[in-house]
Amino acid sequence: MKARLWGAGTLLLMLLTSYPASARQSGGAQKGPARTGANTIERLRRMSPEERKKALEKLPPERRRQAEERLRRLDRMSAAERDDLERRYDNFQRLPSARQELARKMFRNFNDLPPDRRNDVRAGFERLRRMSSAERSAFLKSREFSQQYNRREQAILEDYAELLQSPQL
Amino acid sequence: MATDECRLRTEEGVEALLEYCAGRLHAADAVVLESHLAGCAPCREFAAAQQTVWQSLDAWEPAIETQGFQSRLNARLAEDSTPAWKDRLRAWSSGISWKPAIPMAAAFALWAAISAPPRPEIPAQAEQVRPEAVERMLEDVDMLDQLKLNAQ
Structure with a gap:
């Protein structure tokens, strides 16, 4: 009889304490991703x-x-x-890790540019960001793009445009 | 309860043994228990020890009380009518068998270990942080800040 009482008491204690534990594990009242x-x-x-x-x-x-x-x-x-x-x-x-690595590589290449060219490329980022997907595609094929930026800078901007296609960004 | 299972493993079994030693066990149960005792050395030893206690108690004769002993005893009991809390606690806990609580406590400890919430994030400590990891995090944060990659 006592053993059953102890068992019931222990079970009750576990049930009482399990809610807050599991709630904390799942982030409690917090909604959305951590x-x-x-x-x-x-x-x-x-x-x-x-x-x-x-x-x-x-x-x-x-x-x-x-x-x-x-x-x-x-x-x-x-x-x-x-x-x-x-x-x-x-x-x-x-982002998938490959995309993260692409972003890091692009950023390192960007940081390796001379400071004055960095400003021009940064303006290019801003411009690409405001474009639709179709506009970006057209811009990257344009004469303006190839004349305004050298090959190294073009590669950075192309990577940037590629990253903007990610739904997470 | 299985006849061959050691009675000392369960509280019911121990209680049955105690009842048996006190001569209070129902005859039919006593027969079953005796057949178990024949094949279980620990239970036999336990029962023998208990029976020795009972025999000793049966043999005990209270000393003839001296004159006035009872009145002194009554006066003393009246003085101590409220037992100390330690004594009350001891008296209460002596009625509880802790044996069944041990597996429960072990199960609870196991459950608590499994279902324990994740430890809160430990504040950054230089000894625990790899420099490359810090550098990577800073690079990522700086990249997002400078390139406005996913700025709204």
Whole structure:
């Protein structure tokens, strides 16, 4: 009899406690996909100067300098800018890894351009972003495109246009 | 309950053994238990030990009380009519067999381990973060910021 009482009590306790556990596992009342972007960006921002130094000290000097500069840029952002970036980071994480790699390769190629050419290519990004898919296709085949940009820049802009086809972007 | 299953494994079995040793078990049940005792050494030892206790108790004669002992005892009991909480707790818990709770507690611990919520995100600690991972995250964030890849 006592054993049955203990069993019933234990079962009741498990049932009572299982709801909050499973609710927490599924994100509780939170609706929609989890915001991994918020976690990542907040993690980066919350690192103390010592933690940042320790985290980056093993990188080669040039890469370390670039990472530090990116952290500073993150610090300077307003809450609204950060929120927008977190949302976009979430969407980016949902891209197939091949597309993510294409974006990174394109961005590295872009960063390798001389600063004045970077501004022209950035204007090209903006222009492509505002176009429809058909307009982009026509623009990339146009004389204007081939005259305004060299081969290296054209490849960057073509990759950018390709990325814009992703439904997540 | 199976005749050959050791009675010490269940509380009902232990209670039946105690009832048997106290001479309170129903005759038919006693016959079944005795046939089990013939083949189960642990139960036999348990029953023997219990029977020794009962025999000792049967043999015990209370000492003749000295004059005034009962009145002193009554006065003392009146003083201590409210037992200390520790004594009450001990008295209460002595009535509970913890044996069945052990597998329950083990099952509960297992369940708690399986269904425990994920640990909250640990704040970034330099020792736990690979520099390349930090660099990658920063690069991605910077790329999205600069190229407005999926800006609205």
